Structures are given as structure tokens and as C-alpha cells.
Amino acid sequence: MLRQLTRSMGLTSRLLRQVNYGTNAPAGTHIPVTKALEIGQWEEKLKAAGVEDTKFNVKCIVSHVLKRKFNLVPDSYDQLQLNPGQLADFERFLEARCARMPLQHIIGEWDFMDLTLKTSPSVFIPRPETEEFVRLVIENYKNAKHVDLLEVGCGSGAMSLSMLHSLPQVEATAIERSKAATVLAAENAKMLGLLNRFEVHNHTMEEDKYMPEVLKDKKYDLIISNPPYVKTEEFQFLHPEVVVYENLNALDGGSDGLRVARLVFDLACRHLRPGGKLWLELGNEHPPLVKTIMNLKYEGRLKFVASYNDQYQRERFVQIEKV
């Protein structure tokens, strides 16, 4: 199954690259979106491929193909027309979606809180729960005077950039192991006009080499991270969108899912100011485990403050304080 999916990914990415604007079709023939959907039987195909919430998927693709803002696309498509080029795109994208390519990769952008961010095939896509996590952090810092923020593993930059967007008193530094993500985060920051308060370094965190050389003496008020936390044994249960298309480095948390989180703890010991906070988004069985680890191994250095539920009532977020 996995191999088959990998093959179809190869196929669809080729499909995506191929630019075919249907020049054979008579110029100026427009086809209503409803008809295009009907002829291709796309809703049925999506359902058969195991895509949930097909209507939403179709609407996202319609909005992308017609270059209309998502919230301005009407719920009924009778009035919307596709020209031959748009129709070709439309079918290509739906084909890709049937092969379970993530919707966010197909349309090349996604909304996170108030921001629209560019996505890239090899960079982790932020999840809805992460919005909740960032909202919680922002809530805690909205009255702070000045905040030096560090994000470990920023991916597309979603968390840091949302913090910067909402709170003018924040200055953010991020480290990221993937080159592609580092570039993407900087690009997103530039696009959003936040580059003057944001810097991102390409660096892989290792024991005793937690930070890049230029930042080795820097201290921060706040560290946030959504480190890889999927246990190795759970990989077989992941959705095809995740396992086939997403950068597994951004997910692999080792045997207990806390391999990278442990490195972040050590980094926080060295780079948080006394009283500074570390906020983490983790898997649902992690917070109690983190509490135990804090008590056993970090006594006198880090202190577990509290854990929080996500919107699905799973205990997912933790707050830790530097003593």
C-alpha cells in the first residue's frame, strides 16, 4: 500500500509539473465548475480515496484555481466558470488530492491564525491544534513589556510569525535543521513584513552544541517549540498524507516521542533567563511524562508549571519555568 502510494506521489508530482493548458480546446469555451465536478465524478473519487470532508477540499481547490480568496467563494458553484487552462489545473489538483497529496501542498499556501503562509513540499504543515497552542502563548504574553523569543524547529515559521504579528513587543530568533524550511520561514517573514524582528538560523541541535556558534551566549525570555513527538512505533498508523508527503524528520520523536524534546530541555537550561518560560506542544501522553522528567532530572534547573488541553480536550501543551 505504501509503495503504491509512493508511486502515485511520483506520478502526481509529475502531473503537477506538467503544464498543459489544453490548447486543443476551442478558445473561450468555459465550463461551469458544477459541470466539471460532475463529469469527473470528483466527489466520489475523493471519497473512494479516503479523503474526508470532500466539500471543503473541493472548495479550497476551486478558490485556488480561480485565484479567489477562500472566504469569497460562494457555497454553490453554479455561477463559477473555468476556462480550459483552469479546468486542466482543477483536474490536476483533484487528481493529486485523490493520491492523498496534502491539500496545503497542492495549493501552495495555508492559513495559520491571521496569516497566510506559503507551504513547501518538504516542510511540515502546521496543524489546527498549533493555532490553539500559539493563542495560549500569546494570551500569556500580551501584557509583557519586551520578549526575546526563541523557537526551536520553526518549520514554515508559523508560530514565531504569528507571535510577531500579534505582539509588537516580541523579537524572535529561530533555529531549524532543514535548509528548505529555513529558506521558507525567511521567505514567509519577508512576505509578511516581519523580517526586521525575525531571524532564522539553519542549525541542527546536538548534545553540547545546542545553538549555532553566533548565538551560543544568547539568553531568552521565552522558548517555544513543537518538536517532533511521534513515537517510532506509531509510524505505521500515520495518515498517507503524513507518511508519504511530509518530512518525517519533523515528526520522528524516537522511541518515546521525547528524543528531541529532551534536547530542548537541555537547551532551555542554558539559554533561558531565570524566570523565563519554555512552552511545548507535544503528544497527548507526554505532559505527565514531562512532569516526571522535570522532577527527577532537572530539579533546581527547570520546573514544571502547568499543562493545558487542546480543543479536542487532549492534554497536549506544557509550560516549564527556568529556575
Add this chain to the structure above:
Amino acid sequence: MMSRKVLNLRLGYLARRWASTDPLNIQNEKLQAYLESLRQEYYAVRVNAAGNSKSYARLAQLEGVVSALEQRRVLERQITSAKDMEAEKDEDMRELMREENEVYVDLLGKQDQALLQELLTLSDDEMYPALIFGLNAGAGGQEAMLFAQELYEMYTGFFEHMGWEWEEFASEITDIGGLRHASLMVSGEDAFRWLRHEAGVHRVQRVPATEKSGRMHTSTASITVIPRPADIHVHIAEKDLKIETKRASGAGGQHVNTTDSAVRIVHLPTGLAVEAQSERSQLKNRELAMKRLRSRLVQQQLESAEASKMATKKAQQGSLNRNEKIRTYNFVQDRITDHRIQGGTMHNLDGFLKGGDQLCGLIEKLQLEHRKERLKELLDTWEPPKEAIKEN
């Protein structure tokens, strides 16, 4: 050439004399007295205003009229009187004076227009920060619902055109794309002043898409505009809310990549349920759903509260004859006729239904008409204050 100028001046004089019987002409004595009373009120309020926000609000209202009035008086004084002209012996000098006078008369005419405009704005004194805009399909079955949907698009287009914020908190759509009813909340400082003129019954005459034999039908849709007073507040406690998303169970976070952005919120004490799915971000949808819930609760309160009865009554008075047919959209003749004003017929239905400049222009006319009426009524009932008479 000279004689033509003289003729012009004379005609102008005659026109002015005739106009002074028109209650809304600046030459009209009662209007002059009314203006003077406003000016005196302005200065009286200004002297005693210190720290009183009501006084400041009144000052801000009056400022436009008073400054326009004072500018007008300055201009008036610039005009050389006929007596002075005669006294002037030098022919060149007299010519100069005449030319000058022409310029000033012209300016004075413009200033009168500006003054009237200010005065008319003042007479339209109802201010509401927001309103509830209701749209209901009337007689005519499916066709009426299709028409209601077209009106819906026209008005939402118009809200965008005017830069007002709006949101829909209830609507019912039929399967062939018609609209049974919709309630929208529109916020914008002057939204009420514009939209009140749209309340009433709108009539459509055309051969409906649903009609097979090609007969022309007449159907209606009605519009209500209820101002939302500023002092209604609702408090929503977090514990009273049940928030649902598409994904109720199963793994979350990095394990899956679902794009479940749709949100449903149930307000437990009232049982009200709202949904939002117009944004790609779940958090944004949640905020939107909360806003909708809030406006639904506000609407509930409005409908029950004593305050709303007052507001609605006022609105009905403002928008006169809610149940009267106010406008006809005739597709066969590509014509729109507003039945409340003279010369209320226009063409180009397609353009009109976009809710842009054409609709805007029509409402502007209605607004002017309404304000003139208001001002006339006001002047009819207005008595000059005693002091003013004594001064005369």
C-alpha cells in the same frame, strides 16, 4: 453685452424673490431665523460646554451649519449694494464693482448649496452604530425566493461598496438557489441613514426561469431595517459553550494532516447553535462562530428587550410605510422604478443589481428627499425663540 448682464442680475433677483416662498430657500425668512437660532445655540452651548460630553456632541453637530452660515454672511457683506454703485462716479470703477459682484453672487449661490447640505444632514439626526438587515421572500413562491437571492447579492455588494462590515447570522436557502430569508448585521456609522430607505416591499416583474409557458410574473420580497442600539451587551461564559469540529475523536497533532477547519458552537443555556466554515483557519472560524453567536444573542435580546420596541418603532417611523411597495424591478423593460420620488425610473438592471454606484445614487436621492421633508416639518413646527424676536 452689458444689457445681458443687467438682465441676468434682474432675473436672478426675480428668481430669488420667487424662491423666498419655498421654505427650503436660504432667502426664506423663517429659515433665516432658524439658522440664526442655531448659531446662537452653538455659541451658548460653547460657553457652557466644559467637560460635558453631550454638549460637545451637540457642538460637533452644529459646527458645520454654523461655519457655513458665517461664511455666507461674510460673502454677503462683500457684495456692493446698488446704492453704493450709483454713488460711484467713475465708470471703470463701476464696471469693476459689477464684475466683482458677479463673482460674489456666484460664490454665494455655491455657499447656499453647501449650507443647505449641512442643514439637511443636521435634520437627519438618528445615529446607530449597527443595524439588523432582514430580507424575506414574499408572494410568488420559488420565483420570489430567486429574486430575494438577487437582492441579497445586490445588498451585500452594496455593503462592500460602502465599506461597511457585515455578517450573516441566519439564512435559509432553497435547493434551486433561492433565498427564503436572511438576517444580516451591518455595522457602519452611517449605515442606518442609508439603508432605512430600502425597507419596504420590492417588486419584480419578469418571466421567471422557473416558468415554462413564458408568462410574466409579479413577485415580491420585503426588507426590514432594525437599528441596533449601542447599549445592548451580552456576556458569554466559556463554560456555557460546547465547541465542536469535524474531527471528534482519533489521533491529532503530527499524526494526522486533516484540514478540519469548520467549527460548530453550541451555547448551552439557550441551546443556540452556530457554525462557521468560511475560513481555512480553524481558529478564525471559531472567532467567526463566536461573533455569530454573539449577534444571535443580541438579536434575541433585541426582540425581547423593551429598548428594542422603542428602536423598532422609531425605525418604522423613519422608514415610513414598511408594507408599502417601494420599488419595482421590471426585467422585460430593463427598468427600475422607485415609487417614492419623482423621476425615480432608471434603466440598466444588471448594473443596478451589482449594488454599486447606481443603487448608491438612488439612495442618495431618497435620502435628500427624506431630509428635505424632515427639515420642512421641522420648520413648520418651529417657533422662533422669544429673545430672538425681542432683538428684532
